[in-house]
Amino acid sequence: MTTGDDRLRIVLHDGAEALGEAQQATAAFLRGRGAGPRTAARAELLLEELALNALRHGFAAGGTPEVVVTAWHDGARCGLDLEDRGAPFDPTTAALPPAPGSIRDAPIGVPLLRRIAAELAYERTADGRNRLHLVLPAEDAAIG
Amino acid sequence: MELLVVDGADASKRLVLAGRLDAAGTETVEVAFAAQARAARGHALVDMTAVSFVGSLGIRMLISAARAADRAGIRFVIFGAQPAVAEVFRTTAVDELIAILPDEAAARAQLRA
Numbered sequence: 001m002t003t004g005d006d007r008l009r010i011v012l013h014d015g016a017e018a019l020g021e022a023q024q025a026t027a028a029f030l031r032g033r034g035a036g037p038r039t040a041a042r043a044e045l046l047l048e049e050l051a052l053n054a055l056r057h058g059f060a061a062g063g064t065p066e067v068v069v070t071a072w073h074d075g076a077r078c079g080l081d082l083e084d085r086g087a088p089f090d091p092t093t094a095a096l097p098p099a100p101g102s103i104r105d106a107p108i109g110v111p112l113l114r115r116i117a118a119e120l121a122y123e124r125t126a127d128g129r130n131r132l133h134l135v136l137p138a139e140d141a142a143i144g
Numbered sequence: 145m146e147l148l149v150v151d152g153a154d155a156s157k158r159l160v161l162a163g164r165l166d167a168a169g170t171e172t173v174e175v176a177f178a179a180q181a182r183a184a185r186g187h188a189l190v191d192m193t194a195v196s197f198v199g200s201l202g203i204r205m206l207i208s209a210a211r212a213a214d215r216a217g218i219r220f221v222i223f224g225a226q227p228a229v230a231e232v233f234r235t236t237a238v239d240e241l242i243a244i245l246p247d248e249a250a251a252r253a254q255l256r257a
């Protein structure tokens with residue numbers, strides 16, 4: 001984990017404990033730079049969803065799951081950048097599951113991301129990395 | 145993450161969660177939580193007053209338990225969510241799938257209705 005004035009960089013491998021520590025460090029970093037509690041909570045929620053998805057589903061068996069998370073705050077806006085070398089996955093265009101008509105069909109991941117993020121940009125880099133840039137909404141912005 | 149189970153005189157169970165329901169917290173309690181929710185004979189009331197964070201795995205745990213309860217004819221309600229947790233429930237539309245009430249009195253009133 002490395003911290004600059006406006007950035008916190010964390011390298012994650014599979015492990016729920018480490019992810020929990022990363023979530024809390026991200027929230028503390030954002031709060032320390034002026035983000036409100038809702039913004040910090042949204043960052044934690046999206047970090048868990050995105051990192052778990054990449055670490056547990058993005059890598060072939062025998063591979064070494066790794067996600068690099070950068071939390072950032074530029075004084076006006078804040079968000080998360082995630083990079084990994086897993087299978088290509090673009091959450092900005094992935095098909096949404098059907099709307100939940102019952103408990104059985106409740107979707108969470110991609111709809112959650114799209115509902116919360118104020119801006120979302122995905123790139124598959126030439127050297128084979130997923131790169132997601134996510135801007136969090138303003139503290140008082142209604143979600144959903 | 146901690147789970148405390150209080151058996152009610154009316155065969156209901158109050159499942160009290162405390163701590164962070166993040167990935168690690170969920171993995172700590174999910175097996176016991178599911179078993180206890182299934183073991184409720186009438187109602188399962190989930191007390192989230194002391195839960196400061198709910199992540200995606202925690203949401204899935206709650207939905208899975210509610211689904212199992214529904215199949216078994218057990219009424220499953222959640223109460224006491226803190227504002228940040230309540231926002232997660234709204235954002236993920238969990239509140240459209242599971243009855244979520246502000247406090248225990250409201251939850252019990254819902255179950256009596």
